[in-house]
Amino acid sequence: MPYVIVLVLLVVIVALLVQYWYIVVPIALVVTLAVLLPRIIRHVRMRRYFASEAFLAHKAEIASVVTEHNDIASYVAEIRGTGSFGIGKSSTGSQASLATFQNTSQYAYRRDRNVAQYGAPNVHNCSLQIVRNAAGDPLKYVMKYFDIAATDATLIDVESLGQSISRLEDAVRNLKQRENAISNSFDPPAFILKHYGNEFMSQVGVNLSPVTVPYPEYVFEYVSAGGNSSQRTSFKLDTSAIDALLAALSQKMHFSKSVAGQRALMTASLRESIKRRDDYACKYCLVSVAVEPHLLLEVDHIVPVSKGGLSIVDNLQTLCWRCNRSKSNKLPSS
Numbered sequence: 296m297p298y299v300i301v302l303v304l305l306v307v308i309v310a311l312l313v314q315y316w317y318i319v320v321p322i323a324l325v326v327t328l329a330v331l332l333p334r335i336i337r338h339v340r341m342r343r344y345f346a347s348e349a350f351l352a353h354k355a356e357i358a359s360v361v362t363e364h365n366d367i368a369s370y371v372a373e374i375r376g377t378g379s380f381g382i383g384k385s386s387t388g389s390q391a392s393l394a395t396f397q398n399t400s401q402y403a404y405r406r407d408r409n410v411a412q413y414g415a416p417n418v419h420n421c422s423l424q425i426v427r428n429a430a431g432d433p434l435k436y437v438m439k440y441f442d443i444a445a446t447d448a449t450l451i452d453v454e455s456l457g458q459s460i461s462r463l464e465d466a467v468r469n470l471k472q473r474e475n476a477i478s479n480s481f482d483p484p485a486f487i488l489k490h491y492g493n494e495f496m497s498q499v500g501v502n503l504s505p506v507t508v509p510y511p512e513y514v515f516e517y518v519s520a521g522g523n524s525s526q527r528t529s530f531k532l533d534t535s536a537i538d539a540l541l542a543a544l545s546q547k548m549h550f551s552k553s554v555a556g557q558r559a560l561m562t563a564s565l566r567e568s569i570k571r572r573d574d575y576a577c578k579y580c581l582v583s584v585a586v587e588p589h590l591l592l593e594v595d596h597i598v599p600v601s602k603g604g605l606s607i608v609d610n611l612q613t614l615c616w617r618c619n620r621s622k623s624n625k626l627p628s629s
Contacts, residue, residue: 357480360473374459383513417511421517592615
């Protein structure tokens with residue numbers, strides 16, 4: 296019955312449209328123009344702006360700044376591809392891929408609403424009590440259930456993770472600052488940034504980087520047998536969490552004879568203190584933030600960790616990103 300009513304209404308509407316087309320068509324045209332005309336005008340204004348002498352002259356003026364930005368965008372991708380962004384893994388479900396699971400219930404069967412993630416390296420399937428305890432003391436439980444032991448090797452791995460994340464954070468932040476500075480130097484009309492932001496950067500020649508910081512995230516998950524309830528605690532290993540993890544590992548190793556356990560920790564505060572000690576200037580090329588406000592600085596191991604270098608003040612120096620990339624893991628004498 297409802298379908299019949301709808302059909303009748305459609306027939307009536309079509310009949311009215313046919314009968315009064317001379318009224319309907321002009322109205323439709325006016326509405327279409329009202330919607331499309333502002334967009335057409337805006338598009339024309341946008342094209343005129345990008346073709347203007349002022350825009351093209353300033354684009355040529357800051358070509359070297361844009362080139363520097365694009366080089367750092369490429370460097371960001373390089374850090375993301377070669378850096379260390381993970382540590383530890385859960386053993387639960389490590390062999391889950393060897394078997395298949397199927398719910399063959401027939402009577403009063405209801406599909407599971409929650410399914411456990413077996414075999415995921417950063418997901419620990421556990422009891423509800425562990426999920427709740429992990430929420431109160433995440434570092435302790437991450438170290439225990441994701442096999443992050445207090446050893447020299449682990450300490451070095453965590454420092455490497457912190458260094459990779461810190462470098463990527465600084466580089467991504469530097470890109471954003473450069474993009475804002477480039478945009479502000481043009482001072483484009485508001486509608487350009489609002490409607491054509493990416494087009495604006497493309498016209499200027501800026502390569503926008505899609506890279507974000509992949510912070511490791513650890514999950515403690517409880518799923519009931521029937522899948523009807525689940526709870527989880529998530530812990531993201533960002534810079535502050537990595538510093539706390541380094542402190543916890545160091546505390547456990549404090550009374551050992553380990554060389555790594557007795558040295559300074561490569562934390563965010565140590566990296567900042569090295570930059571401050573070096574007057575925020577590159578020790579190789581001597582360029583400083585006083586001369587180049589958007590200079591990307593990094594803290595480098597003079598003797599690389601891969602060649603036995605330690606994170607001690609005397610083995611750390613400030614380098615600009617270009618000098619650090621060219622130095623790589625070479626020894627000072629090479």
